[in-house]
Amino acid sequence: MIQDIFPHVFHNEFHERSSLPGDLVTVLAGGKTYLTPSGTFPTAAEVKALGVEEGDLVYLFEIDQTAFFLLRTIPDAVKAALAERGTGVFRNMKPTYLALAGATALHLSAWYRSNRFCGCCGGAMERDKVERAMRCPSCGQIVYPRINPAVLAAVRHRDKLLLTHYANRPNATRYALVAGFTEIGETLEDTVRREVMEEVHLPIKNIRYHGSQPWGFAGNIMVGFWADLDSEDETVILDRSELDEGVWLSREEIPVEENPASLTHTMIQLFRQGKDPQ
Known part of the structure; x- marks a missing residue:
């Protein structure tokens, strides 16, 4: 199954960290993903070469020692350099751990997108620095990933x-x-x-x-x-x-x-x- 990635290990413990050049970036928008011409995720070094700033990368999780990030906003240069695919491509992505990474990134991307504003007071939400949550600085409301x-x-x-x-x-x-x-x-x-x-x-x-x-x-x-x-x-x-x-x-x-x-x-x-x- 998609989660059976042995001998690789999925680490979903939350912590803030900056990207390393070889870390991988998930680019998701409008039910589409953007992959390299070889059909995999671009590296942090590759998207930064296209104008992406470190602050545009949202840490998601790690598999083994490789961190995966979500690109918060997608510059036109990134779209032009990558191939647009439907997110169903993740189901059969190889190696299998990349399929799990794509599906989990898709889950988190949808959660971030639907919780930009507080459901209690309407204020803008912020990513928490301590745990995987969105926090409202105005009223203190905390929202965790929906499963x-x-x-x-x-x-x-x-x-x-x-x-x-x-x-x-x-x-x-x-x-x-x-x-x-x-x-x-x-x-x-x-x-x-x-x-x-x-x-x-x-x-x-x-x-x-x-x-x-x-x-x-x-x-x-x-x-x-x-x-x-x-x-x-x-x-x-x-x-x-x-x-x-x-x-x-x-x-x-x-x-x-x-x-x-x-x-x-x-x-x-x-x-x-x-x-x-x-």
């Missing part, structure tokens, strides 16, 4: 897995699991039951935790569960506002996918291989 909990439900019946396809998402070409965000007052298990009932109208039982995954593309923490159908009736009634297909597939019918980046497709492949918990 949205969402569940994945791998629902099984005998030797079949329930797979779905999203409605109104033209770029979603593969099957997925039932998924949804946790609401106020819910446990994660309650979310699994509710989402399965809402999206495919099926009762479930034996809900078991599988694992979790940071998913910076949507600012999520994805939490995966296995569950079994609590009925002999496999009839799927779709919520057409969310899904346009829901099918039961046997292990043999599920397409092979090598090294899936997402928890969704990792769980689907585990089922295909017969490695799901019994």
